[in-house]
Amino acid sequence: MDADAGFDASLRADDVAFGARDAALLRAIDATGSLNAASDRLGRSYSRAHERLDDLENAFGPLVERTRGGPGGGGTTLTDDGRALVARFERLRAGYAAIAETTVAVLDGTVTDRTGELGVVDTEAGAIRALVPPDTDRVEVSVRGDAVTLHDPDASPAADATSARNRFEGVVTAVERGDAVVRVAVDIGAGTPIDALLTATSVERLDVEEGASIVASFKATATRATPREA
Amino acid sequence: MDADAGFDASLRADDVAFGARDAALLRAIDATGSLNAASDRLGRSYSRAHERLDDLENAFGPLVERTRGGPGGGGTTLTDDGRALVARFERLRAGYAAIAETTVAVLDGTVTDRTGELGVVDTEAGAIRALVPPDTDRVEVSVRGDAVTLHDPDASPAADATSARNRFEGVVTAVERGDAVVRVAVDIGAGTPIDALLTATSVERLDVEEGASIVASFKATATRATPREA
DNA sequence: GAGCGTTATATCTATGACGAAACAACGGTC
DNA sequence: GACCGTTGTTTCGTCATAGATATAACGCTC
Known part of the structure; x- marks a missing residue:
């Protein structure tokens, strides 16, 4: 009976678990400068992404800065805390991956x-x-x-x-x-x-x-x- | 911004992920000798537990032996593979827990x-x-x-x-x-x-x-x- | 043959998560 | 003041998961 080890990693605060989908969302925001474009890129609904971001910020503090209007119509950028959270999540995943893979x-x-x-x-x-x-x-x-x-x-x-x-x-x-x-x-x-x-x-x-x-x-x-x- | 590291561990075969709820079910079966009693003990529905066990056995091979009728009405016992799967899952969790906890x-x-x-x-x-x-x-x-x-x-x-x-x-x-x-x-x-x-x-x-x-x-x-x- | 308590199967319901679509509001540019 | 493309908000529909209930079938015991 052969089975592969797997995991879902998370960082938790206030009953909110920051997981792989959340990290992907923040990375896409970082890459595109827009929550709208990030949702499109990930094939996710804008309204859900918006709601999720609110939940994450309630638990973890400010992760993005958002502006409305302006030349591009507005935009969203990661805060330092937002980047730090993603970085910490990646390190955690690397650690779990080491466990999953090692003999x-x-x-x-x-x-x-x-x-x-x-x-x-x-x-x-x-x-x-x-x-x-x-x-x-x-x-x-x-x-x-x-x-x-x-x-x-x-x-x-x-x-x-x-x-x-x-x-x-x-x-x-x-x-x-x-x-x-x-x-x-x-x-x-x-x-x-x-x-x-x-x-x-x-x-x-x-x-x-x-x-x-x-x-x-x-x-x-x-x-x-x-x-x-x- | 304080956050705790967490994880959901799993062992995967054939697109089926054996996780904490599954391990709990097998442990309860081991303790009670009955799928019926195990479901009760866990506050889970018998029919879902039964269905899940079938899914798990399709992916991982025989995990339990079931008998119908007889003095107690029947029963369910773990196979050696069933026990081994739970043991392997526990080791995996211990490994991930080490990652989550260590500085x-x-x-x-x-x-x-x-x-x-x-x-x-x-x-x-x-x-x-x-x-x-x-x-x-x-x-x-x-x-x-x-x-x-x-x-x-x-x-x-x-x-x-x-x-x-x-x-x-x-x-x-x-x-x-x-x-x-x-x-x-x-x-x-x-x-x-x-x-x-x-x-x-x-x-x-x-x-x-x-x-x-x-x-x-x-x-x-x-x-x-x-x-x-x- | 009834009784017992299990396994096995069928059916129904509820909930949370998620995608989708529509529309209002913003604010710089022209 | 219109236009642009974003943020912000509301509403609707679908799907997967899970609990719940009921019933049939089993097989040993008495």
């Missing part, structure tokens, strides 16, 4: 110690520090490829010298080259390997190849556990 | 070199390697707090010994303690500091305090740039 290794485990939202999870690979759910000890730990850093085993930093708390010795089981990003699978003693996403430069400089010994590290604060079924 | 530093810059989707961005702090958008050199680089690792300046790994390509020397400007997660702000020579989210253990072992020198590193493959307005 994830899932390790079953049991929480054995907690300090606030952090915990120690006992897994096949050993103890993993992660952000853990409050109500259960039965969890699965997600390790994202873009959160795993690889180190030369002979030169990996001492525990007192780095803030990355999870460190495992392992063996490279696969090296899969993309355009500029390389996916490296590392067996750290769990049932399935974890992935690390590296640049080609890193692969060369670390001399990563199948069968090589390597140290994989990832931050506790970037590792999340979710409840696991009985 | 982000934004650095303006210009792309000066590209290799596929990776690029070098010239910023106030120096060159940053990141995943860059294809159509523009004017970008802003987002550096997420949960992606930044701190190192002892005297003991940070050599460039040939780690896959984290971005490394900056900086000074700690703030240490802000949460329950178990500590937010450390580091001035790396950009207009605004970047944040690193650390465990309390890391803060102690690294002896992180305001004014201290520190090395901050983050992976190129975990760093994204988005287009920046003129």
